[in-house]
Structure formats: structure tokens, C-alpha cells
Amino acid sequence: MKITVIGAGAVGGYFGARMMEAAIDVTFLVREKRAEQLQKTGLRIHSNFGETHLQNLQLATHPDDIKACDLVIVAVKNYQLPNAIDSIRPLVAKGAKVLPLLNGIEHYAVLKEALGVDAVMGGMCQIIATLNESGEIVQTGPVHDLFVGPLELGQENLGKLLREACAGANMSVTYREDILAQIWQKYAFITSFSGVTTASRLPIGELLACDAAKRVFHNALSEMSALAESKEVTLPKGFADYILAMMNKLPKESTSSMHQDLIKGLPLEVESLQGGALRMAAQSEINLPTISTIYGLIKPFEHGSIL
Incomplete structure (x- = not known):
């Protein structure tokens, strides 16, 4: 499974890193400034569930740099979503589904209108995390859980594949039919x-x-x-x-x-x-x-x- 994470902030960076630890093919699609920082320092996580420092990340600053993608994990703030959609659209055109991890409800209507109803799956996460002044991820609290499920028929298999791919990852991934x-x-x-x-x-x-x-x-x-x-x-x-x-x-x-x-x-x-x-x-x-x-x-x- 090839996964693209839009945003390598506290949420996207954390779950993307945990997937990388489990040998999942992850590319971070980020802004140039963040790409330069990650190329220099790598991705470091301070967490109750174990420290990690990953280097030699797969980074992209434009969707055209990504040749193949099965799933796009959208981990940006809601006010960043309009710009992110322009980066997501070419990946959906290549066959990728979209798993939003944004807070709220209204973004689902926005994504479905922009990308098509069938492209958008149901997703959410439970985690307390932030970036420190050095751009490192600091996770606190007792949970680092990701939930995925279908919003439309035909999305079930990909959700289950993600759960299976993350079975050995240092995070919890749960597939829910009642994701809404x-x-x-x-x-x-x-x-x-x-x-x-x-x-x-x-x-x-x-x-x-x-x-x-x-x-x-x-x-x-x-x-x-x-x-x-x-x-x-x-x-x-x-x-x-x-x-x-x-x-x-x-x-x-x-x-x-x-x-x-x-x-x-x-x-x-x-x-x-x-x-x-x-x-x-x-x-x-x-x-x-x-x-x-x-x-x-x-x-x-x-x-x-x-x-």
C-alpha cells in the first residue's frame, strides 16, 4: 500500500512516522519550508509510546512528484483545506482514495464536492500532539488511535487493507462500519x-x-x-x-x-x-x-x- 500524507505536522507526522516504522510506503506532501526542515533534521517524535527519529524520509512538495498512491491521508487544519484540495485532486485522478483526519464535520461536504463522493472515506483520530519550537512532534496522553471506515459502497476493502497493513505499527488502527x-x-x-x-x-x-x-x-x-x-x-x-x-x-x-x-x-x-x-x-x-x-x-x- 502506497500512502501519501498531506501535512507533516503533529497529527500527520505522528501517524505517518508510525506507519513508516512498520515498513509501510509513506510519502509526505509538504510545503517547501517544512521539506527543508525535515531533510535537515528528520522526523523526531517524543511520545509516551516510545521515542523515534526517522531520517531519509520520502518527501514531495508537489503532487506531480508522486507517481502512485492508494490512499491520501489529509492531516491539515481546516483553514488550510482549500489549498490542500489542489494537491489532493491530482492524486485522486490517479486512483487514490482520501482519508480525512480533520476536526469537524463540514469538511466532508467540501471534499466530496471537490473530489467526488466515492473518493472520500470516513476517518478520525484520537491523539493529543503538538509541534515544539524545533518542529518535533510531542505526543502526550493515553491514546494514539486512528479510525477508518466506509462512507460509500466500495470503500470497505481499502479500509480493511489499511488496518491490516498497520497491524504491526506502534499505533492503533480500527476499522468501523459505523464510522459516521x-x-x-x-x-x-x-x-x-x-x-x-x-x-x-x-x-x-x-x-x-x-x-x-x-x-x-x-x-x-x-x-x-x-x-x-x-x-x-x-x-x-x-x-x-x-x-x-x-x-x-x-x-x-x-x-x-x-x-x-x-x-x-x-x-x-x-x-x-x-x-x-x-x-x-x-x-x-x-x-x-x-x-x-x-x-x-x-x-x-x-x-x-x-x-
Whole structure:
């Protein structure tokens, strides 16, 4: 299996590196500046699951440099997607399917319109990772899981092949027929988690130690469950309580990538997460007061600002 990873940031770099460790043919399609950095330093990961430093990476800066590809893993931020589509389209024309690992829901409609319904599979990941100042990947927390599944008939085999290819990789890959429900669970969680940690500027331990902040988190999760229900997707019963129980098991310093981006003064995915939820809620004619408040508190920092 030949895999192209669009973006060698925290998420794409991490999963791409773990696949390379398992002898999977991986090419990173990146911008020239990132390519120069990786050629010089290699790809280094600091992780609870083991350190790794890979050199002699297969790098490309233009899709024409990639002669064959079975699967394109899209691991960019939502605000980078319009430019990424121009790089994905030639690979799809060569027969590749697309596995998005972006946060949110709305990007599926964008990708399907640009690339065709049959080209886009269902994907999501569970990982807490960021890039440090040296461009190295720092992974924390107890999970480094990738989920894949079909959104259309005919995509099943490739999803299962990916799972089999990654059987020996230092990561978890799960094939799910109900991938859409899994994507919604991730979306409901990350919209709430990123929202409360970023708006409060607190890691999860300090946030949960405050009853008032904990209630805000619970309310956000409950609202996202209601939004999923309005879209005919049922999240597990007691979803909000389950997530809070899971959060109590994380290291107290754990936080969201959006909170980390805020601290670094980087652009935030507020429109694809909280903004997307509000747009879908308007379509379903339901109110999300907690999500709306969180959106208003984060929106001023959307384009990046040093605190």
C-alpha cells in the first residue's frame, strides 16, 4: 500500500512516522519550508509510546512528484483545506482514495464536492500532539488511535487493507462500519473540550477542579449530543458523563490543541468546530447557548494573537 500524507505536522507526522516504522510506503506532501526542515533534521517524535527519529524520509512538495498512491491521508487544519484540495485532486485522478483526519464535520461536504463522493472515506483520530519550537512532534496522553471506515459502497476493502497493513505499527488502527457515528462522537467531544480549555485558558485538571467550569463542559457536551440527534446520529447514552469520567483519567496538565495554538499565537479552528456547530444548529432550528458563548469568547483570536 502506497500512502501519501498531506501535512507533516503533529497529527500527520505522528501517524505517518508510525506507519513508516512498520515498513509501510509513506510519502509526505509538504510545503517547501517544512521539506527543508525535515531533510535537515528528520522526523523526531517524543511520545509516551516510545521515542523515534526517522531520517531519509520520502518527501514531495508537489503532487506531480508522486507517481502512485492508494490512499491520501489529509492531516491539515481546516483553514488550510482549500489549498490542500489542489494537491489532493491530482492524486485522486490517479486512483487514490482520501482519508480525512480533520476536526469537524463540514469538511466532508467540501471534499466530496471537490473530489467526488466515492473518493472520500470516513476517518478520525484520537491523539493529543503538538509541534515544539524545533518542529518535533510531542505526543502526550493515553491514546494514539486512528479510525477508518466506509462512507460509500466500495470503500470497505481499502479500509480493511489499511488496518491490516498497520497491524504491526506502534499505533492503533480500527476499522468501523459505523464510522459516521464515531466521527460525530469525536466532533462533539473536541468541540466541547477545545472550547472550554481555550476559553478558560486552563488545562483539564484545573478546569475540572472548578465545579462551575465543569458544569460548562458538561453543558457543552450535552448540547453537542442534541445537535447530533438533530442530524439523525445518536451518541451513546450518558455521553457527557462518560466524557467527564474519561477526562478525570488524563494527566492534569492535558489540554486541547486549540488551547496550545492560542498560547502560541497561531490561527484557531473556531469556525470549523464551534462555528460549524452553530451553523448546523441553525439549520436544525435548535439553540446551543453554551457553544455560542464559547464561540464568542474564542472568535477574537481566530487569526492568531499573542496573549
